[in-house]
Amino acid sequence: MIDISTAVIDFGLIAPEISLVAAAFIILIIGYTKRLGKFCALTALLGIFVSFYYTLIQYGNPGSGFSGMVTSDDFGVVFRMIFLVTALLTILIAQNYLSLKRLNKPEFYALICFSTMGMMVMANSTDLVVMFLGLEIMSVPLYVMAGFARRNLASNESGIKYFIMGAFASAFLLMGIAFIFGASGTTDLKRIIADLSYLSEFSHFYFYSGIAMILIGFGFKVGVVPFHSWVPDVYQGAPTPITAFFSVGPKAAGFAVLLRVFSFGFAEVEILEPTFWVLAVVTMTVGNVLALRQNNIKRMLAYSSIAHAGYILIALTAGGIEGVSSAVFYLIAYALFNFGAFTVIIMMESRSGGTTEFSELKGLLKVHPYLTSILALFMFALAGFPPTVGFIGKFYIFSAALKNGFIWLTLIGVMNSFISVYYYLRVIKVSCFEDSDSEFAPMSMTPALMFVLFITILGTLGLGIFPDQILEFSKTALFAFL
Amino acid sequence: MFEVFFPILFLFVLAVVIALIMSGLSVFIGKRTKLGKKDEPYECGVEPVGNTKEPVPVKFYMVAILFILFDIEVIFLFPWAVISDRLGMFGFIEMVVFVVILLVGYFYILKRGALEWD
Numbered sequence: 001m002i003d004i005s006t007a008v009i010d011f012g013l014i015a016p017e018i019s020l021v022a023a024a025f026i027i028l029i030i031g032y033t034k035r036l037g038k039f040c041a042l043t044a045l046l047g048i049f050v051s052f053y054y055t056l057i058q059y060g061n062p063g064s065g066f067s068g069m070v071t072s073d074d075f076g077v078v079f080r081m082i083f084l085v086t087a088l089l090t091i092l093i094a095q096n097y098l099s100l101k102r103l104n105k106p107e108f109y110a111l112i113c114f115s116t117m118g119m120m121v122m123a124n125s126t127d128l129v130v131m132f133l134g135l136e137i138m139s140v141p142l143y144v145m146a147g148f149a150r151r152n153l154a155s156n157e158s159g160i161k162y163f164i165m166g167a168f169a170s171a172f173l174l175m176g177i178a179f180i181f182g183a184s185g186t187t188d189l190k191r192i193i194a195d196l197s198y199l200s201e202f203s204h205f206y207f208y209s210g211i212a213m214i215l216i217g218f219g220f221k222v223g224v225v226p227f228h229s230w231v232p233d234v235y236q237g238a239p240t241p242i243t244a245f246f247s248v249g250p251k252a253a254g255f256a257v258l259l260r261v262f263s264f265g266f267a268e269v270e271i272l273e274p275t276f277w278v279l280a281v282v283t284m285t286v287g288n289v290l291a292l293r294q295n296n297i298k299r300m301l302a303y304s305s306i307a308h309a310g311y312i313l314i315a316l317t318a319g320g321i322e323g324v325s326s327a328v329f330y331l332i333a334y335a336l337f338n339f340g341a342f343t344v345i346i347m348m349e350s351r352s353g354g355t356t357e358f359s360e361l362k363g364l365l366k367v368h369p370y371l372t373s374i375l376a377l378f379m380f381a382l383a384g385f386p387p388t389v390g391f392i393g394k395f396y397i398f399s400a401a402l403k404n405g406f407i408w409l410t411l412i413g414v415m416n417s418f419i420s421v422y423y424y425l426r427v428i429k430v431s432c433f434e435d436s437d438s439e440f441a442p443m444s445m446t447p448a449l450m451f452v453l454f455i456t457i458l459g460t461l462g463l464g465i466f467p468d469q470i471l472e473f474s475k476t477a478l479f480a481f482l
Numbered sequence: 483m484f485e486v487f488f489p490i491l492f493l494f495v496l497a498v499v500i501a502l503i504m505s506g507l508s509v510f511i512g513k514r515t516k517l518g519k520k521d522e523p524y525e526c527g528v529e530p531v532g533n534t535k536e537p538v539p540v541k542f543y544m545v546a547i548l549f550i551l552f553d554i555e556v557i558f559l560f561p562w563a564v565i566s567d568r569l570g571m572f573g574f575i576e577m578v579v580f581v582v583i584l585l586v587g588y589f590y591i592l593k594r595g596a597l598e599w600d
Contacts, residue, residue, distance in 0.1 A: 025586045032593035 015054035023047020024113035031106025044109035079123035094241035115141035119253035158237025173217025179210030222254035235302035244342035284310030322400035333393040337381035340456030363436035
């Protein structure tokens with residue numbers, strides 16, 4: 001029996017998670033009371049800020065507790081910050097949209113808090129079982145959120161599809177963890193690495209099967225081809241603010257775990273390098289080529305998110321400090337400009353009878369010249385044009401790949417970037433050079449949306465021109481781990 | 483041997499007796515209807531014959547799911563109760579936290595109206 005009294009109980013380690021859960025509980029309690037019901041969003045924001053504060057405190061003080069189940073290091077802190085900012089921006093862009101679509105329910109805020117907490121657990125552990133636990137805490141609220149507009153058929157479809165695919169992926173992941181446990185006798189990554197060279201011939205088979213299954217499980221979550229088939233339908237059907245959350249938060253969480261398991265944990269396993277090479281090429285190419293023919297912007301961005309997962313896989317293939325830090329930097333950059341793009345889409349959809357079709361953008365330039373330029377900025381960032389952060393992110397990934405000798409992979413990546421220019425610039429073409437047949441309904445701006453646009457523009461341009469700070473930030477984070 | 487496993491035997495007997503008492507009581511004092519819905523194979527709000535694309539009332543499932551949730555709470559309480567003297571104050575506080583978490587959920591479903599049948 002484990003002697004509980006000797007385990008290190010350090011609540012400071014999990015204070016960020018505790019504050020988020022506390023906020024979610026308060027929301028659930030006050031949500032349906034008459035007087036306090038309108039403070040749900042405020043409570044969630046407060047919880048996120050408190051959580052952010054506790055996360056910041058942990059920066060630079062790595063620690064471990066709860067019998068090694070929770071490990072706090074700078075790598076985890078960086079990812080926790082990404083998740084918290086994602087949650088914050090999601091709540092801000094959702095405000096107007098939710099009340100318009102009559103979805104402004106307390107559960108939304110509670111689910112965002114729970115899901116973010118799950119991501120934080122994922123990023124902050126070196127134990128496979130705790131990672132799985134975090135993944136489930138993250139995923140179950142996501143399934144509910146995908147089907148949040150329950151009177152909407154597309155949203156229902158999205159929820160069910162995501163649930164079935166997600167459950168399937170979880171089963172793979174769990175089986176993989178069981179195999180690795182069978183081969184090495186532990187689920188703690190650090191101990192698995194230490195015992196790697198002692199594995200017998202017999203247990204090698206189980207070890208490799210386990211690795212493959214873990215890769216499949218997380219591959220589903222981050223939308224790696226050939227496990228991507230759910231992405232377009234789920235992204236298109238879910239309410240747009242939730243799609244924005246999907247495309248950034250869980251993806252970053254999935255990559256946090258992939259980086260931890262495969263770049264640090266199993267970096268010695270030789271077969272992984274060609275595997276990631278193939279996955280990166282297939283993911284980029286399929287994502288970009290399928291995005292070319294989309295007529296719905298949300299669906300286009302879904303395929304584009306697959307393509308971006310492919311770019312991050314290049315960094316994973318390259319490995320080492322450069323590879324991992326470029327992946328972290330790209331995730332931060334992607335979070336910024338993707339959220340910016342989704343903010344504009346939400347404004348477009350919030351008009352009376354608004355949809356997310358490309359044709360909806362016709363004649364945007366004449367009515368909203370500033371907004372058009374903002375949208376263009378985000379599209380340029382997604383395509384990877386200088387001086388945006390999209391360019392710096394891609395540049396950093398490709399240079400990491402070149403440094404490690406992946407010349408063909410870099411070439412294919414650059415070619416894919418060229419393909420992606422077509423569909424990103426098509427958004428600009430439609431909004432600037434095509435005229436609407438009917439009168440263009442103006443969009444409304446709320447302070448929350450303005451704030452999100454301000455933050456994302458600042459990040460996209462600011463980090464594009466002065467990337468040094470965040471680059472250093474993502475690098476120091478990794479030295480602490482290695 | 484017998485002394486060690488006697489509590490388990492006692493539990494079995496107790497379970498059988500309680501079940502017998504419960505079903506026996508309903509035989510003797512319960513109201514009995516022989517016709518109508520009682521004869522249907524599945525009487526929980528779903529019509530057994532008809533169009534399959536009709537909306538299905540989910541009230542029953544709702545109660546069933548909530549029941550399972552709170553049932554599991556009790557399952558976690560059992561092992562704690564068995565060694566609660568060895569876990570001491572720390573174990574007690576942990577269990578209180580666990581129960582409070584579930585209580586929040588209970589309060590939420592009450593407020594949300596998930597337990598109202600009509």
